[in-house]
Amino acid sequence: MFTKKLYPKILLNIVSVHGVYSKGDDLATLCDQVAGMTELPVDKVKVSVINYGMLLLTLERIPFVRNLIAMIIANRLAACSYKYPNAKTVVVAHSFGTYATCEALRKWGEEFRISALVLFGSVVSRKFRFDKFPDTEVYNIIGSKDMVVLSGAFWGTSWSGVFGFKKDSNFNTNLIQYITNNGHSGYKKSYSLLYSIIRNFVDRNILCH
Numbered sequence: 001m002f003t004k005k006l007y008p009k010i011l012l013n014i015v016s017v018h019g020v021y022s023k024g025d026d027l028a029t030l031c032d033q034v035a036g037m038t039e040l041p042v043d044k045v046k047v048s049v050i051n052y053g054m055l056l057l058t059l060e061r062i063p064f065v066r067n068l069i070a071m072i073i074a075n076r077l078a079a080c081s082y083k084y085p086n087a088k089t090v091v092v093a094h095s096f097g098t099y100a101t102c103e104a105l106r107k108w109g110e111e112f113r114i115s116a117l118v119l120f121g122s123v124v125s126r127k128f129r130f131d132k133f134p135d136t137e138v139y140n141i142i143g144s145k146d147m148v149v150l151s152g153a154f155w156g157t158s159w160s161g162v163f164g165f166k167k168d169s170n171f172n173t174n175l176i177q178y179i180t181n182n183g184h185s186g187y188k189k190s191y192s193l194l195y196s197i198i199r200n201f202v203d204r205n206i207l208c209h
């Protein structure tokens with residue numbers, strides 16, 4: 001009988017999820033750079049890339065396609081959770097990847113683990129209830145010059161990547177938001193911020209144990 005291989009020694013799995021207009025090479029490279037600087041041994045860290053291919057703008061608008069991509073991401077995250085049973089999973093998502101990842105979390109979140117979620121160029125609804133997933137730390141990197149997110153109303157996505165998510169003392173308490181002056185591709189300039197988020201997460205949740 002075929003048995004899927006497990007990697008119990010992996011303590012940190014950084015997962016990149018790209019947007020619709022690229023294959024995510026730049027985002028994956030950024031995650032690789034951060035992974036090499038976490039102070040964890042290299043054999044304890046894994047970078048996984050979820051690549052669902054490039055889409056035309058018209059396809060992105062179709063609900064079936066959106067749901068299919070969310071399902072692909074959920075399946076890949078479930079596979080990661082199985083392969084790396086002792087790892088903390090940090091997902092770094094950009095643009096439509098933020099929407100698809102949050103849809104996967106909302107619909108199939110019981111099937112996988114996300115320990116931390118970092119959003120760049122988010123097009124997720126500003127009313128998304130992250131507090132329903134208290135085991136996931138969420139970091140929203142706001143780009144005040146993100147024209148792509150601002151134009152999202154034309155194809156049914158939202159402006160959380162520019163105006164942030166709604167939160168108060170009882171709502172989305174597991175969410176931290178950072179404001180930058182970047183545009184939609186600002187993640188390429190955000191190594192220091194991403195590094196500080198992931199390094200802080202590793203210090204608190206892996207190295208201290």
